[in-house]
Amino acid sequence: MISIHPLYDLPEIAAGDDLAALLRTSLSSAGLLPLQTGDVLVVTQKILSKMEGRMVDLATVVPSPGAIELAEQTRKDPRLIELVLQESTAIVRAVPNxxxxxxxxxxxxxxxxIDRSNIGPGATERALLLPIDPDRSARQLLEAMSSNSDSRMAVVISDSFGRPWRHGVVGVAIGAAGLPALVDRRGDQDRDGRRLEVTQIALADQIATAAALVTGEGAESVPAALIRGLNLPEGENCAGAIVRPMDEDLFQ
Structure with a gap:
């Protein structure tokens, strides 16, 4: 049986904290140690970004002319827009708000x-960027968490995305290690014996969304969760495998 266990008692994370040690303490308090084969530790992007020092003081940001122009178009803080431009490779859509x-x-x-919610007390003039390399961070965290265990576990770094043509956000994986983030079922047969032609399963996204049932989006203060009881498929690829390549962009 699959179960989802929220980790409630993590402290406010600061740059340079030993996140693996803090998670291990929280898991111990919740009675979830030792870790078991099939366990997936889901860590929200926010605490990973905080630990990696990705907080930016907006007072230090000098908007470029392009950022100022785009800020007028979108009615957003030009300092925030400057950070957005630094973190992006293309503007897909820009309208008011x-x-x-x-x-x-x-x-x-x-x-x-870039986020300005749930990033800590006194953070009204700060913004939090995504980790530099979430897949690498997931790998490092997995190695730290499983260093004294023979169990096969995995780590997923989660965030919340909106989706085209649908209201609301869902959990997605922006980093993963220890599992196949994308499971390719092409060539398998369905129950009627028909060959699957296009079926690929974003397993890490499914896990991130399951964890979001307990981590929440508001004031829940649950920045991580352990999912237990999964039968993880063999193989491994990172969350980057889920990102559709530019040459397969269906909306251009």
């Missing part, structure tokens, strides 16, 4: 994933 970009990691998302 909406700015959709292609992030340097390939994600198409609002404001290059």
């Amino acid at each position: 909406i700015l959709i970009t292609r992030h340097r990691l390939g994600h198409v998302m609002a404001n290059s994933g």
Whole structure:
């Protein structure tokens, strides 16, 4: 049986904290140690970004002329827009109150994933950027968490994205290690014996969304969760495998 366990008692994370040690303490308090084969530790992007020092004081940001122009168009803080431009490779859509970009990691998302909510007390003039390399961070965290265990576990770094043509956000994986983030079922047969032609399963995204049921989006203060009881498929690829290449962009 699959179960989802929120980790409630993590402290406010600061740059340079030993996140693996703090997570291990929280898991111990929740009675979830030792870790088991099939466990997936889901860590929200915010605490990883905080630990990696990705907080920016907006007072230090000098908007470029392009940022000022785009800020007028979108009715947003020009300092925030400057950070968005630094983190993105393309502007997908810019209208009043909406700015959709292609992030340097390939994600198409609002404001290059830059966040100003739930980033800590006294943070009204600060902004939090995505990690530099979430897949690498997931790998490092996995190695730290599983260093004294023979169990096969995995780590997923989660964020929340909106989706074209649908209201609301869902959890997605921006980093993953220890599991196949994308499971390719092409060539398999369905129950009627028909060959699957296009089926690929974004397993890491499914796991991130499942964890979001307990981590939440508001004041829940649950920055991580353990999913237990999964039968993880063999193989491994990172969350970057889920990002559709530019030459397969269906909306251009």
